Amino acid sequence: MTLEPKLSSLLRSPPKFRGWMPLAFMALLVFGLGAYAAVSKDAFLTQYNINNLLLITMPLALASIGQTNALLVGGFDVSVAALMTMCVVTASFTMPVGSAWYVLVLGALALVGVGLATGVLNATLIRVIGLPSIIATLGTLSILQGVSLVLRDHPEGAISSEFANAMTKSVGFMPIAFIGVVVLAVVWDVWLYRSRGGLSMRAVGLDETSARRLGTNAGRVVFLAFVVCSLMAVVAGFFSAALIQTGSPFMGGYALQSIVAAVLGGASLAGGRGSFVGALLAALFLSLILNVLPLLRQPTEYGQIAIGALTLLALVVYQGPELWARLRAAWETVRLSRSAAARVSPG
């Protein structure tokens, strides 16, 4: 045939390892830090501590998995933190101590309703009205935070301990819910990289115009991604409620942490790349740092610094193949222009 391959097949084959690198890097950090803590402190590798570590990972892990959806379609959802707070506050009304099981189910459904409404509002603002996702979700973040404060201006209202016990039920050191989230992340990654639906989602994130021309319903993909992100924040909110067991309107910076975890797990801010397993591993790693520091008698402030530094390091490592390719291209340009100059003016 007419067209010979222009580049060598070596250059053409996509860098497959790129997608695996964040996972490998995060797994390495988790096991490395875990091993170090286990060797230096006996208190680390105890059933109680590991169980506790996995439980406090749950809210961040679920929020990051949700956030990965938004990042995959090229957006952000900073409203997840406020939605989690809203869930905790709502749960203190709808799922109070001593509730019967059917009250708990209805209470949980109320939370899902709040999440669905938030997700649909976010998605509508972004997709139908066309607002940038960061602005739209900042708006809903502020609204949800305000409503939470109206409902509870200080931590108050005990949450059903039956509910909390069910959520944190463990076999040995392993919380059953954690097994659930691992399975969820694995299945979701398989879907993302081994199915047509996942292919469409990544295509929309990488290049929306081309994806639409190929027949993908980009509007629906983005809409669903934001709704799913909110629903995952609700599930994260369930775990926060189970862990705090009080209607507290003050909860930590899950908005940025969930984005950091998703990015550490391999999500690209430009869209189209990401891994649910990676987000889970990164969430585990972030919780691990905060868990280990007190054991090693280090102030937790160092944790903030370490998280920031490691985030930057990870991003540089993930950029590795591209940096290398760019360096090579730059060198190639220099070489070409040199030989061109040599041709024009010999000597």
Next chain:
Amino acid sequence: MSTTPGPASPVVLSLRGVSKRFGAVQAVREVSVDCRSGEIHALVGENGSGKSTLLGIASGFLAPDEGSVEIGGRPLATASVADAIRLGVGMAYQTYSQVLEMSVAENLYLATPPGGRPAYRDMEAWAARKLEEFRLHIPAAALAGSLSLAERQLLEAVKALLAEPRVLLLDEPTTALGPEGIEQLHALVFERSRAGVGVMYVSHRLPEVLGIADRITVLRDGVSQGTFEAAGMSEDALVTLMIGRPLQQAFPDRDSDRGPSEVLLEVSGLRGDRFGPIDLQVYKGEILGIAGAEGNGQGQFLRALTGAEHSTGTARCNGEKLDVGSPLGALRAGVVLLSGDRARESLFPVLSVRANTTIQVLRRFGRIGLLNRGRERAAVLDLVRRLKIRAASIEQPVLSLSGGNQQKVSLTRPFLLGAVQAILADEPTQGIDVGSRFDIYDALRAKARDGVAVVVKSSDPLELAGLCDRVVVISRGRIVDEIPGAELSERRITQAIVGSRQIRRAAAVPAPERQA
């Protein structure tokens, strides 16, 4: 109008009274076109005549404002690419539809509707088989972004054919192809049309169109000029239908007494991603036009000259070697680009007229690091008057001005920069009202009179014929024709763009060597 009754083959695509408007521009107005099973129906017209818009509507990518689309006798109720594919439309886009970060196999897989595609894990083998079937020798695992433009263009056609459509829409499918590639594509098109597929073929290359089409529909400014049997048509007759726009535009006088002048800008062997090698000389005081069909590398050539795009080869300005490695090098040498993408590349839309005008030369109005507002205002007001910029005040954000006045604001910069040698204007009047156009032509001519070399790239032959002293025509990244001032006319330029002349020349030029 001579829509002759064709063979009794069924109509596979029917557009009825379709209109589409983009902002102030009516891209397509009440166009009705049919495509029958087994026919190759060409759509021709100048740049911006609405060909791509029409195909976009037929493929479900664009929603028409009015009118209806029927595919295989069934209506396309809402604009949806997936629905259109299901009803039997395959489209190859001029600007392609490939996700560059994904592999060839993944792109082909996405383009195939349910039913036609295999299990996900068999994707690569399936894609390799399909590529083999269409005799396209590229590895299925390669990233789409690693392909050459020619390979991507053929892949786009293969993608369109994957779902075995009843209607095949091809939008300028040969712009990146050499003679062999064109032959390969045409063989594919003929084979499909013999099998009963209806083909809508958009091209600006009339010899190509006359060679393969059964019927031809001509568009001019978004309005259909009729559908004709190709057998009875000549290039000349088609050109007459394509142009013939009423001349409403005035142009500034040329300087007829301009004697022979020295070369100011000299380009030799410049080549970039989508053009080259190009050799060109521009004289002092001259306005040189660059013509060509959209997407043939003209824009990239201009941008490369100012360092905005990567290129190799040499360019000299006033005898000095021009550093085309970065925009700063060109700017220092006095070569100014007026970008075609005003909003993104040339203006700061939220800043005022004043700030946009003086941003490159602020130093001149300053003293010990502080601006002298009075001097700055005086200079800006003078230019606003000279270029007839209509703004309520010079503090008005550029964003709130009309397109024409925005362009005039970007034109103020070469007037303020002291040592401007050359102005390269990329579509200087695109999207600009007739009134403002003359002011812009006048400003460019005024700079030329000052001894500046002006290069105008335009997709409007009428504009080039009226404004320029000389026009070169670029096709597939190379200069294929040069039209001296005495011969300039809209018809002459249009003929050069669409005409057989360039095919003959292209054939005479040895096939572009592969860059290993």
